[in-house]
Amino acid sequence: MxxxxxxxxxxxxxxxxxxxxxxxxxxxxxxxxxxxxxxxxxxxxxxxxxxxxxxxxxxxxxxxxxxxxxxxxxxxxxxxxxxxxxxxxxxxxxxxxxxxxxxxxxxxxxxxxxxxxxxxxxxxxxxxxxxDSTVAAVDLKTSTQDNSGTDSGIAMGVVNTSGQSLGTTPIRFDTDRNHLESGDTDTAYFSASGLTADAIAGFTLKSDTGGDNSGWSLESMSNLKLLAAVRDGLSESVTDIAPGSLQTNQWIIQRDYAYTFMLSTAQTRQYQMDFKTSTKKDAGTDSDIQICLYNAAGESSGWIQQWHYNNPSGRDLNEKGDVNSLNFATDKDLGEITHIEIQTDDSGSHSDWYPEYVHVTPLWNGAAAGETAVFNINKWIEESGFTYTFYSEKYLAGNSQDTIAQLTNACNINLFEHLREDIIDRLMAATTTDLHIRLKNHDSISKELLQKLKDNGKNLLVEYYDDAEEYRYGWLFRAEDMTDITGDINMAITEVTPDATALGQIGGDRQVVQLHFAQSGDLGLTAGIRYRLPSGIGAEGQGYTIYHQNDNGRLSEITTGMLSDTGCVAFSITGGSDYLVALDAAQPGAPAVTKPAAAAPGTGIASTSTAMIAAAIIGLAVLILGAAVLVKRRR
The missing domain is CATH 2.60.60.20 (PLAT/LH2 domain)
Known part of the structure; x- marks a missing residue:
C-alpha cells in the first residue's frame, strides 16, 4: 500500500x-x-x-x-x-x-x-x-554457552531518566520461528510507555522461568530503537535509542526478578560477584547459597540465588579451592556495596561451606565500572535459616570500632558483654535481624542482653574457635524461642569421660562423647547447639543419638541426627548439665571425619562395648573375690 x-x-x-x-x-x-x-x-x-x-x-x-x-x-x-x-x-x-x-x-x-x-x-x-503510543525494539543476542537458550516467557520494560522502572510487557517478534535459542540474535518488541527516545535510560527483563529450559544467557543487547505512532502516514516513525551494542553477559534465572541494564556507565546496576571457597578440608558445599547486596543507606538487591546443582552452567559450584563468578543486574540503583548477607539452605551431603572471600565489582558493558568491594569471610556458613552479615574492608576501615559494622563482624572480641550500652542499643536498632559473633574464650551472655535480643526480635549466633582457628561449637539464640529468661548463661562446653553407668544405659557397640555444660538448670529459653566432635570420631552421614543426663545419672533421649561432613552434631537444649552423643555403628567404607579439634579436659570419648567389657571384668573380679572371701569365711 x-x-x-x-x-x-x-x-x-x-x-x-x-x-x-x-x-x-x-x-x-x-x-x-x-x-x-x-x-x-x-x-x-x-x-x-x-x-x-x-x-x-x-x-x-x-x-x-x-x-x-x-x-x-x-x-x-x-x-x-x-x-x-x-x-x-x-x-x-x-x-x-x-x-x-x-x-x-x-x-x-x-x-x-x-x-x-x-x-x-x-x-x-x-x-x-x-x-502517544511507543514501542521499543532491541536485538537480543543469546550466548553460545551450554543450555543458554530458553523456553521461558520473557517480558521487557523501560527505565526512565529518573531511574523508575515503568513495568514490563511480554516481548513480541516479527519472525515465524523459535526464538532465544543458543547463538541466535532476535529482534524483540515491547511497550515503551509513551516515552521519547531521550527519556529512556535503561531496560528491565523478567522471566516466568517456564518451559523445559528455563534459564537464559543473554550475551548482549544492540540496535535499540523507538517506534512511535504517526499521523498522516502508514509506517511508524523510528528513532535510535542506542545504536551500539551493550554487553550484558547475564543469566536470567530468577522468576519475575527485574534484571536491569542501564545505558550509562554512571548508572550501572550490574555487579560481578566472585566467590572464593577455601582450600581447607571439606570447605566446599553442596548447598544452595543466596546472597543479598546492600548499600550504606540499607537499600538491597533482594536475595540473589546461586544454585549448586541446578545452575545453568551445569557444573558443581563452590567446591574446595574454587573461584566462582556470578553476574547480577539488580533492580535498584545501589551504587557502592557496603555489606552483604549470606544464607545457606544446608542441603546436600556436604552442606557446610567455608568461603575465604566474596568480591563485588560494578559492571557496565562487560567491563568493571567501579571499585571492587572486598568481603573477607573466613568462617563456616552452616546454619540453615540464619543470615550471616559481612561488611566490606573499605567500610570497616572508614568507620570506628563503635559502629554496628565492627560489632557484627567482631571476630576476635572475647568480652562482648562489656561493650558500652550505647553500642548494644545501636545494634538492637539495626535493620539486621540475625547477628553473629565469633569468640575464642568461654564467656557468659547476660540476662539483660538476652532480654534485649528478645524485645528487639534479634537472633544471635555465638561461635567458638580455638587458637588454631578451628571451629569448636556454637550457640544460637532465637528471639522467638526465649520464653522466660531466668538469668545469665555460661556458654562453656567441655568434653568429659563418660561414666560406666551412662554407658550401660546406652548399650550396644557405640562410640560415646559426653559434653559437660558449665551452665546448669533451666535456661528459660531454647538454644540451638552445634558441636564438632574430636578428630577421627565418627564418619560423614553416620547416625547419632543425643541423650540428656539428669542429676541422678538417668539418661533420656532428646533427638537423633546424621553427622555432618565437618563432624558436627546439632541439637536443642532448654537446660544445662551433661549431654551424651552416641554414634550408631559406622557404615562400611564411610569416610571418617578427620577435622582437627582443640584439646579438651579429658578425652570425653568412650566405647560402650569397651566399657561393658571392663565392667564385666570388674564384676567377675568382684565375684571371684567375693567367692574367695565367702569360702574363707566358711572355712
Whole structure:
C-alpha cells in the first residue's frame, strides 16, 4: 500500500435519509511469531476526542499478514483520541504488530493514523493505543554457552531518566520461528510507555522461568530503537535509542526478578560477584547459597540465588579451592556495596561451606565500572535459616570500632558483654535481624542482653574457635524461642569421660562423647547447639543419638541426627548439665571425619562395648573375690 492510496473516488456516501457517510479503512498487521493468526473476529473501538465512537468488526487475519476492513462513518473527519482492540472471548487471541486508520477519498494520507502495537490481544487482554503510543525494539543476542537458550516467557520494560522502572510487557517478534535459542540474535518488541527516545535510560527483563529450559544467557543487547505512532502516514516513525551494542553477559534465572541494564556507565546496576571457597578440608558445599547486596543507606538487591546443582552452567559450584563468578543486574540503583548477607539452605551431603572471600565489582558493558568491594569471610556458613552479615574492608576501615559494622563482624572480641550500652542499643536498632559473633574464650551472655535480643526480635549466633582457628561449637539464640529468661548463661562446653553407668544405659557397640555444660538448670529459653566432635570420631552421614543426663545419672533421649561432613552434631537444649552423643555403628567404607579439634579436659570419648567389657571384668573380679572371701569365711 503506497503513499498515493485512494480508497474511493468520492469523499462521502449518501444514505437513504440524506445522511452523509465518510469512507474509512482499518488496517491490521499481525506479527510473524507462532500462533499470530486467528480465525475469529477482532473488534476495534475507534474513539474520537469528542467522545464519539465507531466499533468495527474485523475478520480473521493470518500470521505475518495485513488485512483491511472498509467501513463508513457519519464522522466526517475522525480526530482520533485512542483505539481499543479486543476479541469476544478468552479462547481467541491474536498477535498484532500495528494498526492504521485511513480516511478514504483522498489522494494522499492526510488523516491517516498508524500506531505500533506488538501485543497479544484477547477479551481479557485488550490493547489501547493512541498517538502517544511507543514501542521499543532491541536485538537480543543469546550466548553460545551450554543450555543458554530458553523456553521461558520473557517480558521487557523501560527505565526512565529518573531511574523508575515503568513495568514490563511480554516481548513480541516479527519472525515465524523459535526464538532465544543458543547463538541466535532476535529482534524483540515491547511497550515503551509513551516515552521519547531521550527519556529512556535503561531496560528491565523478567522471566516466568517456564518451559523445559528455563534459564537464559543473554550475551548482549544492540540496535535499540523507538517506534512511535504517526499521523498522516502508514509506517511508524523510528528513532535510535542506542545504536551500539551493550554487553550484558547475564543469566536470567530468577522468576519475575527485574534484571536491569542501564545505558550509562554512571548508572550501572550490574555487579560481578566472585566467590572464593577455601582450600581447607571439606570447605566446599553442596548447598544452595543466596546472597543479598546492600548499600550504606540499607537499600538491597533482594536475595540473589546461586544454585549448586541446578545452575545453568551445569557444573558443581563452590567446591574446595574454587573461584566462582556470578553476574547480577539488580533492580535498584545501589551504587557502592557496603555489606552483604549470606544464607545457606544446608542441603546436600556436604552442606557446610567455608568461603575465604566474596568480591563485588560494578559492571557496565562487560567491563568493571567501579571499585571492587572486598568481603573477607573466613568462617563456616552452616546454619540453615540464619543470615550471616559481612561488611566490606573499605567500610570497616572508614568507620570506628563503635559502629554496628565492627560489632557484627567482631571476630576476635572475647568480652562482648562489656561493650558500652550505647553500642548494644545501636545494634538492637539495626535493620539486621540475625547477628553473629565469633569468640575464642568461654564467656557468659547476660540476662539483660538476652532480654534485649528478645524485645528487639534479634537472633544471635555465638561461635567458638580455638587458637588454631578451628571451629569448636556454637550457640544460637532465637528471639522467638526465649520464653522466660531466668538469668545469665555460661556458654562453656567441655568434653568429659563418660561414666560406666551412662554407658550401660546406652548399650550396644557405640562410640560415646559426653559434653559437660558449665551452665546448669533451666535456661528459660531454647538454644540451638552445634558441636564438632574430636578428630577421627565418627564418619560423614553416620547416625547419632543425643541423650540428656539428669542429676541422678538417668539418661533420656532428646533427638537423633546424621553427622555432618565437618563432624558436627546439632541439637536443642532448654537446660544445662551433661549431654551424651552416641554414634550408631559406622557404615562400611564411610569416610571418617578427620577435622582437627582443640584439646579438651579429658578425652570425653568412650566405647560402650569397651566399657561393658571392663565392667564385666570388674564384676567377675568382684565375684571371684567375693567367692574367695565367702569360702574363707566358711572355712
Amino acid at each position: 503506497g503513499s498515493n492510496l485512494v480508497i474511493d473516488t468520492v469523499t462521502t456516501f449518501e444514505t437513504g435519509s440524506g445522511e452523509a457517510l465518510t469512507p474509512y479503512v482499518l488496517k491490521l498487521t499481525s506479527t510473524g511469531e507462532g500462533n499470530a493468526e486467528t480465525d475469529e473476529t477482532i473488534y476495534a473501538d475507534i474513539v474520537a476526542k469528542d467522545g464519539t465512537k465507531e466499533t468495527v468488526t474485523f475478520g480473521s487475519i493470518g500470521s505475518k499478514t495485513t488485512g483491511y476492513k472498509f467501513f463508513k462513518s457519519s464522522i466526517a473527519n475522525i480526530d482520533l483520541d485512542h483505539l481499543v482492540l479486543y476479541m469476544n472471548n478468552n479462547a481467541d487471541k491474536s498477535k498484532i504488530k500495528s494498526v492504521s486508520l485511513i480516511r478514504g477519498g483522498t489522494s494522499n494520507l492526510n488523516g491517516a493514523y498508524t500506531i505500533p502495537v506488538y501485543a497479544e490481544i484477547s477479551q481479557s487482554n485488550p490493547w489501547t493505543g493512541s498517538l
